[in-house]
Amino acid sequence: MPLQSIWKVSSLVVWGVVCWVAPSGAVCLSQLAQEVDRLGRPTRLGVYAQVANQVLINYNGDRPFIPASNQKILTTAAALYYLSSDFRIATTLMTEVPPENGEIKGNLWVIGRGDPTLTSGKGLRELVRQLRERHIQTIRGDIKLLPALQATPLSRGWETQDLHEYYAAPADPFTLDENSHYWTVTPTRRGQPVQFSWDFPELVTGWRIDNRAITSPPNGSYTLYTQRIIAQGQKILRLAGTIPENEEPELGGVAIPDQRAYFRERLQVELQRQGIRVLGETVNLGTARYELANFLSPPLGEMLPPINKESNNLHAELLLRILGTRLQEVEPDAYVGGMIMVQKFVRQLGHSLAGIVIADGSGLSRYNSVTPRLLVNVLQTMAEQPTYRASLAIAGVDGTLKKRFHRTIGANNITAKTGTLMGVVSLSGYLQNPHWGEVVFSIILNDPSKSRVGARRMVDAIALLLLQARKC
Numbered sequence: 001m002p003l004q005s006i007w008k009v010s011s012l013v014v015w016g017v018v019c020w021v022a023p024s025g026a027v028c029l030s031q032l033a034q035e036v037d038r039l040g041r042p043t044r045l046g047v048y049a050q051v052a053n054q055v056l057i058n059y060n061g062d063r064p065f066i067p068a069s070n071q072k073i074l075t076t077a078a079a080l081y082y083l084s085s086d087f088r089i090a091t092t093l094m095t096e097v098p099p100e101n102g103e104i105k106g107n108l109w110v111i112g113r114g115d116p117t118l119t120s121g122k123g124l125r126e127l128v129r130q131l132r133e134r135h136i137q138t139i140r141g142d143i144k145l146l147p148a149l150q151a152t153p154l155s156r157g158w159e160t161q162d163l164h165e166y167y168a169a170p171a172d173p174f175t176l177d178e179n180s181h182y183w184t185v186t187p188t189r190r191g192q193p194v195q196f197s198w199d200f201p202e203l204v205t206g207w208r209i210d211n212r213a214i215t216s217p218p219n220g221s222y223t224l225y226t227q228r229i230i231a232q233g234q235k236i237l238r239l240a241g242t243i244p245e246n247e248e249p250e251l252g253g254v255a256i257p258d259q260r261a262y263f264r265e266r267l268q269v270e271l272q273r274q275g276i277r278v279l280g281e282t283v284n285l286g287t288a289r290y291e292l293a294n295f296l297s298p299p300l301g302e303m304l305p306p307i308n309k310e311s312n313n314l315h316a317e318l319l320l321r322i323l324g325t326r327l328q329e330v331e332p333d334a335y336v337g338g339m340i341m342v343q344k345f346v347r348q349l350g351h352s353l354a355g356i357v358i359a360d361g362s363g364l365s366r367y368n369s370v371t372p373r374l375l376v377n378v379l380q381t382m383a384e385q386p387t388y389r390a391s392l393a394i395a396g397v398d399g400t401l402k403k404r405f406h407r408t409i410g411a412n413n414i415t416a417k418t419g420t421l422m423g424v425v426s427l428s429g430y431l432q433n434p435h436w437g438e439v440v441f442s443i444i445l446n447d448p449s450k451s452r453v454g455a456r457r458m459v460d461a462i463a464l465l466l467l468q469a470r471k472c
Helices: 029-037 068-083 120-133 259-273 300-308 313-327 334-348 372-382 386-390 452-468
Strands: 045-051 054-059 090-095 108-112 143-147 180-186 195-198 207-211 214-216 225-231 234-240 242-244 250-255 290-296 414-421 424-433 437-446
Touching (some): 068 386, 120 259, 120 290, 225 250, 313 334, 424 452
Antiparallel strands (some): 045 054, 180 195
């Protein structure tokens, strides 16, 4: 069956994403692998799809591939399996001795456990409010940070050029405001500097903007990039390149270089805002043993959508390390412990670890290696977990699939996790085939010769093929 008879490719491009119109006919199951092959014989493509116990296609499905953010499928599934959907992360304020007459005699200790949802406007405000409820007005000592999570903050295999970006912010037990400052760059008029603004300027102190970026003519060159420079005590964000006059504003963020200093600074600001003085005296009254305030994250089930729908790397990395604390007695580095726990989960499924490499929780590392069959195995295991399924993006509706599969039979019929790195595009999840019912599938393309748009078009086309597969 000619490929052209299976679907028609639309040339319409919206927001830089190629839109596909619905396939014009079904493809026989016996020809499915042949039709996948006709898409261009990429250097490394893996496709695996299964209905219950019946394999619909195994096209290099047992070969290892770099999964990009499909790695999050393993991280979140293992976390839900070992921690349960109602698991919460606590951030606690403590001191050495009970307060007296509105005064903390010692230090204010913060016990950080890596809550990725903690913010200045919610978490810290609530913690300090609890101090006010105790009628505390003065802290005689200082603010001390005590990590309950000991872990390497940066994962193995992350590329140096990514480390200043918000999506590669370090996974620290004192994460606050996602350890990033977010910004918006708006084109002005051709030949003029772009307009830069912080999204939350009240949270940003000590940064200098070196704006060298220029607005290019409509439909002109787009070469905008940012660079974080830390030198001689200065924090500089440099903008360079060009952005067309008719381009939509660019959204981005920069990783905070010292998140623990930022945490202390924001806590100090909130204490002062609510009328609590920190004298900063040198006080040594022993260890922190008296609890003053406690803030709990949302339950794990509510923390999964930012990871799977929106592909938040920091949340995934912290979750991996929190999972690793279960092994802290035998493996003090929770980052290593988290990788071991994911490997344990893979073995628990009865899957071999041959060719499987777990290097991080988010998929940002190119050292990760998984097979499409493994991802399908995990997704089949989690299929009866409504919390897990609800965490995945819905084609044409939300998350990282919101702008994909418009005007196709894929819209609303594919629920999946996306993945993208340079030369890597992946898509794994569930699709509703009118002939077979629910199909669990995984598509991974590792081909540096293809553009990101071209690779994504190919992966989406294969997903549409799986939607139309039937017996003939």
